[in-house]
Amino acid sequence: MSRTMPQSTKPAPTILQQMGGTAGVVHAALPSIAFVAGDAVFGLAGAIAVALGTAAAIAVIRLLRREAVQPAVSGALGVAIAAYIAWQTGEAKDYFLLGIWMSLVLAVIFLASVLLRWPLVGVIWNSLNGAGHAWRDDTRSLYAYDVATLTFVVVFVARFVVQRWLYDGDQTGWLAVARIAMGYPLLVVALVVSYWAVRYSRRRLSSD
Template identity: 30%
Template sequence: MTPPPAAEASASDLLGAALGGAARRAGLDPAEGASTGHVVWAAMGGWRGVLESVLPGLVFIVVYTLTIDPDTGEGDLWLSLGLSVGIAAVFTAARLIARQPVTAAIGGLIAAGVAAAFAAFTGEASNNFIPGFITNALYGSAFLISALIGWSLIGLAAGFLMGEGTAWRADKRKRRVYFWLAIAWASLFAARLLVQLPLYFADNVTALGTLKLVMGLPLFAPLVAVTWLAVRALYPRGESNEVTAAE
């Protein structure tokens, strides 16, 4: 195999380090030997992470649905948005007070705020979901493109975590596994768009919000587990240490 140009290799190393670092902070380090359940739970951030991810959106859709006016068919947009953003702000404040990592909470607050801004400025509750569509499209495209050009984002992250950099590209088995893992993640984001966009255009806010929750963590968690198990299977116990020691 022809080695990649130095600039390309350097860029891939930097990207791999960034992705691997993010995965490690999320508890997704195959070299640690943690159980699958522990890894998935860590990736979701535990109970607090689950609540921070789910509760703002759940409150929005529940309040909006419960306040729908039979005559207009619309719910109380401002109350729904206010409570949703307010809950995200409470989570962030709680982490700040407890001096805990606030990255996830701040990310949730920003996401809730941006989504609320879309809905508030247009007066359309369904526009609260536009940022999510954009995020899914960007993530899905990134995973798909990385797979098609042979530089799977999963492979870059795993290569950094396992101490082999981009050496996995010389292994056909690893390249094949990382290709399909990237395709699987791209498919998840594509499925969300395929299912949710028709509901958006139909202005079915209740169904859209419900399916967004259903296609969130319930699909994310199993795919994290599959990805982690697949990566672990590629590296027999102790192999990562041997690779690192040989470098």
């Protein structure tokens, strides 16, 4: 009589692992640090070159390590757009302008989704998992996704307010600090709340 060996279940990746681990967090911060350091030493043109070179080097390193290159490519594209804006205006602080206004745009979109009763956290998660729209018929599930979506709104508004204030004060160095400090750390908070909303909604729907 043959015995069936129990199948080993692979643990779900943590939030940090989904971001590329500690290396992914560091890689995301490096171009901004390189830009500010380059601006202090070489001026705007040198800062742009250093930031772009750093982003390209990160992409090459990830490729050589056979890691996912898509985040690095997306990051490099964002750095290139930010550098182009700074080059066109001739102001180093404008390197951060795209991210500042993107925070406001995202805050408006996420808030609008709650007001329209289609909270984006619920829409995105259930669409990616093919779960349909049953969660919208459960009032408590809908409220849970409202809370998660509004957490993202708070994160985006906080980023916009703080970084816009630093931008208006010509604090380029502190803009880099704010971008890093208000980047992944605040995103982790929003993802934790989203994880709670998903688990809560699943329990609600499975009990029906």
